[in-house]
Amino acid sequence: MSQAVGINFKKSSIDALIAGFLALILFGPIVGVLLDGYKFDFEFDRVAWIVAIVAVGRFAVSSFFQTEKGVAMAFRYANNNEGATVLAPNHKSKMVWIIPLVIAVGLLIPFVASKYVLTVVILGLIYVLLGLGLNIVVGLAGLLDLGFVGFYAIGAYGLALGYENLGLGFWSMLPIAAILAAVAGAILGFPVLRMHGDYLAIVTLGFGEIIRLVLTNWASFTHGPNGISAPLPTLFGLEFKRRSRDGETFHEFFNLPYDSAYKYMFIYIVLFAVVWAVLFIKHRLVKMPIGRAWEALREDEIACRSLGLNHVLVKLSAFMLGASTGGLAGVFFATYQGFINPSSFTFFESALILAIVVLGGMGSTLGVVIAAFFLTVLPEMLREFAEYRVLMFGILMVVMMIWKPRGIVRVTRTGFAPRKGAVK
Amino acid sequence: MDIVLQQLVNGLTLGSVYGLIAIGYTMVYGIIGMINFAHGDVYMVSAYITAIAIALLTFFGIESFPIIIIGTLFLTVAVTGAYGWVIERVAYRPLRNSSRLSVLISAIGMSLILQNYVQLSQGANQQGVPTLLTGAIRFSVGDGFVQITYMKLLILLISLLGMGVLTYVIQKTKLGRMCRATQQDRKMASILGIDTDKVISTVFVIGAMMAALAGVLITLDYGAFDFYVGFIIGIKAFTAAVLGGIGSLPGAMLGGLILGLSEALFAGLISSDYKDVFSFSLLVLILIIRPSGLLGKPEVEKV
Numbered sequence: 001m002s003q004a005v006g007i008n009f010k011k012s013s014i015d016a017l018i019a020g021f022l023a024l025i026l027f028g029p030i031v032g033v034l035l036d037g038y039k040f041d042f043e044f045d046r047v048a049w050i051v052a053i054v055a056v057g058r059f060a061v062s063s064f065f066q067t068e069k070g071v072a073m074a075f076r077y078a079n080n081n082e083g084a085t086v087l088a089p090n091h092k093s094k095m096v097w098i099i100p101l102v103i104a105v106g107l108l109i110p111f112v113a114s115k116y117v118l119t120v121v122i123l124g125l126i127y128v129l130l131g132l133g134l135n136i137v138v139g140l141a142g143l144l145d146l147g148f149v150g151f152y153a154i155g156a157y158g159l160a161l162g163y164e165n166l167g168l169g170f171w172s173m174l175p176i177a178a179i180l181a182a183v184a185g186a187i188l189g190f191p192v193l194r195m196h197g198d199y200l201a202i203v204t205l206g207f208g209e210i211i212r213l214v215l216t217n218w219a220s221f222t223h224g225p226n227g228i229s230a231p232l233p234t235l236f237g238l239e240f241k242r243r244s245r246d247g248e249t250f251h252e253f254f255n256l257p258y259d260s261a262y263k264y265m266f267i268y269i270v271l272f273a274v275v276w277a278v279l280f281i282k283h284r285l286v287k288m289p290i291g292r293a294w295e296a297l298r299e300d301e302i303a304c305r306s307l308g309l310n311h312v313l314v315k316l317s318a319f320m321l322g323a324s325t326g327g328l329a330g331v332f333f334a335t336y337q338g339f340i341n342p343s344s345f346t347f348f349e350s351a352l353i354l355a356i357v358v359l360g361g362m363g364s365t366l367g368v369v370i371a372a373f374f375l376t377v378l379p380e381m382l383r384e385f386a387e388y389r390v391l392m393f394g395i396l397m398v399v400m401m402i403w404k405p406r407g408i409v410r411v412t413r414t415g416f417a418p419r420k421g422a423v424k
Numbered sequence: 425m426d427i428v429l430q431q432l433v434n435g436l437t438l439g440s441v442y443g444l445i446a447i448g449y450t451m452v453y454g455i456i457g458m459i460n461f462a463h464g465d466v467y468m469v470s471a472y473i474t475a476i477a478i479a480l481l482t483f484f485g486i487e488s489f490p491i492i493i494i495g496t497l498f499l500t501v502a503v504t505g506a507y508g509w510v511i512e513r514v515a516y517r518p519l520r521n522s523s524r525l526s527v528l529i530s531a532i533g534m535s536l537i538l539q540n541y542v543q544l545s546q547g548a549n550q551q552g553v554p555t556l557l558t559g560a561i562r563f564s565v566g567d568g569f570v571q572i573t574y575m576k577l578l579i580l581l582i583s584l585l586g587m588g589v590l591t592y593v594i595q596k597t598k599l600g601r602m603c604r605a606t607q608q609d610r611k612m613a614s615i616l617g618i619d620t621d622k623v624i625s626t627v628f629v630i631g632a633m634m635a636a637l638a639g640v641l642i643t644l645d646y647g648a649f650d651f652y653v654g655f656i657i658g659i660k661a662f663t664a665a666v667l668g669g670i671g672s673l674p675g676a677m678l679g680g681l682i683l684g685l686s687e688a689l690f691a692g693l694i695s696s697d698y699k700d701v702f703s704f705s706l707l708v709l710i711l712i713i714r715p716s717g718l719l720g721k722p723e724v725e726k727v
Contacts, residue, residue: 022506025506026503026507026510027545029472029473029476029477030469030476030545030546031545033476033479033480034545034546034547035476035479035546035551039479040479040483046545138525142525144525144528144529192708192712198457198459198524198528199715201459201528202459202659202662202666202711203707203708203711203712205659206659206704206705206707207708209700209704210701210704210705210708213698213700213704214701217698217701347655351532351536354529354532388540388544390536390539391536391537391540391541393533393536394533394534394536394538395533395537396533397530397532397533397536398514398530398533398534398537401527401529401530401533402515402518402519402530405522405526
């Protein structure tokens with residue numbers, strides 16, 4: 001691999017020519033001919049731009065991989081960087097300082113931020129919850145779940161329908177929705193988890209679509225595509241409305257002027273607490289035997305089964321835990337929006353949550369939190385590029401898998417040092 | 425009675441098209457063991473190319489129906505084949521030695537890219553093609569009648585032709601032997617001097633071409649399409665592939681026919697609102713009860 005010094009520009013040019021020609025074939029028809037009813041318009045300049053960019057890009061890439069640096073890089077990617085970063089055995093985590101700081105800042109946000117910022121942060125936290133849930137399933141247990149949005153929908157519709165039909169409010173539905181989603185996960189997972197990994201992806205995808213189609217078509221129960229309203233949370237029975245038919249409202253009880261931001265503040269604080277609870281539970285679970293079993297099963301299923309691990313139960317526990325977290329997120333989403341309809345639970349939503357997990361790093365908690373905020377808050381800020389969002393997610397997923405299959409934040413493990421006096 | 429017969433006719437044409445798309449899934453799964461999630465979107469791209477090809481051909485003053493349909497078939501199959509090749513080269517080949525999860529996620533990413541790329545360049549609105557072939561054969565059955573449009577006959581004819589040519593290529597030619605050898609044992613085939621990377625590329629191109637055939641036929645028959653059509657039809661074709669036994673070529677065609685027929689009967693006799701739910705439930709049930717499908721071999725995991 002050391003013979004490649006000096007760039008062979010002829011090779012680069014040929015590569016660029018081929019790439020440009022292919023781009024012309026691929027993009028020519030679809031980008032160059034804009035359909036408009038049964039008529040059409042030519043858009044040659046768009047094609048020219050794309051072909052030029054592809055050719056120049058290919059030339060640059062081709063030249064780069066002939067330099068010494070490029071060869072080294074290609075070699076590194078050929079051997080993908082799996083595994084975890086190992087810390088020194090006596091490593092002291094800085095998290096002891098960072099976590100209280102983050103909690104303090106997080107608790108301050110609702111009192112200083114504007115209503116708009118608060119709603120964006122709430123959405124970010126909902127996706128953190130979803131990302132954490134899916135991360136247990138995909139990242140830790142290695143089960144690709146493409147129907148995660150189904151559990152999210154169960155949580156959201158659980159709140160709305162539970163309120164409408166049974167009169168259950170936010171607080172009673174929060175645990176019930178988590179249990180409902182977990183039961184749905186168990187019913188779906190039990191027969192499916194015995195079989196091969198790829199099939200699981202498709203079965204869960206089918207499940208997610210079935211949930212959405214039933215929500216759309218069973219109009220007498222779910223109100224179909226028109227959607228259904230969801231109740232707001234209450235604080236010990238006090239409602240966050242301007243006026244209440246039964247009893248006092250929040251602002252009347254505390255003698256405050258009415259402000260519609262109160263309800264978002266309250267949702268934010270509850271959500272913030274739930275996210276930390278989930279983070280804590282997950283952090284502990286990973287260190288427990290069950291968490292170790294998830295990761296071991298992800299790495300080598302045959303070895304685990306040979307050692308007597310009940311693979312169905314281990315996988316099922318991960319699947320149910322992930323599903324219940326998704327259900328929790330659904331309840332928060334419904335109460336935050338106040339209104340839900342089936343169009344919030346399409347496959348794209350599943351793909352977005354998957355993108356969060358992939359970008360954050362499979363199994364890495366910190367990475368998922370960062371990625372969830374990155375992927376939900378950034379599109380809010382860059383509204384003029386909103387239509388490119390899905391394209392970016394797609395490119396992100398492909399590039400991350402090729403470049404860093406374990407995500408931006410690698411899983412870290414504290415090193416192991418033999419005790420003094422132990423036999424070497 | 426006439427409803428059942430009519431739905432059988434509809435199901436037969438729908439099923440043959442599902443079979444064409446299912447070939448792409450089954451061949452790719454057979455050769456590298458991955459679910460090509462972007463395959464449905466390759467079909468969607470071919471629907472757009474069909475409309476563009478028809479528009480261009482009529483723009484250049486070609487009026488006769490046979491020339492338009494042959495030209496459209498040729499253009500669409502060629503361009504979509506190029507898509508298949510490039511997708512494999514860009515998104516899957518760098519991941520040849522990675523875990524199955526990575527490849528599947530990359531495929532999902534590719535699917536999102538294709539959908540959004542078409543949406544950005546052609547707009548989110550539904551597009552359409554003019555009806556080129558009209559007329560039908562009618563049989564009276566009892567009180568009612570059964571109608572077979574010429575378009576449906578053409579669909580049956582072309583898809584049978586496509587499947588026949590493919591079967592010949594796989595069974596009788598040198599290329600087919602290379603494909604089958606690679607499918608049975610990739611490492612051994614490469615030791616025996618087969619360029620397996622090239623074979624895998626070829627399989628992707630063949631799959632994309634079959635999807636393009638389906639894209640032309642369905643687009644000409646239904647007339648309307650948008651950037652999202654690939655998703656549902658992709659899952660259904662995958663169901664067909666699994667039903668017939670994934671990895672098995674005759675299985676894909678058989679699975680397509682069974683799925684098309686049962687779905688058409690379900691839609692005609694029970695409820696057309698829930699016909700997609702029916703297909704997805706069928707998929708879940710098959711995977712649970714008989715994951716190896718009708719004609720597939722059960723998969724044995726080796727250390």
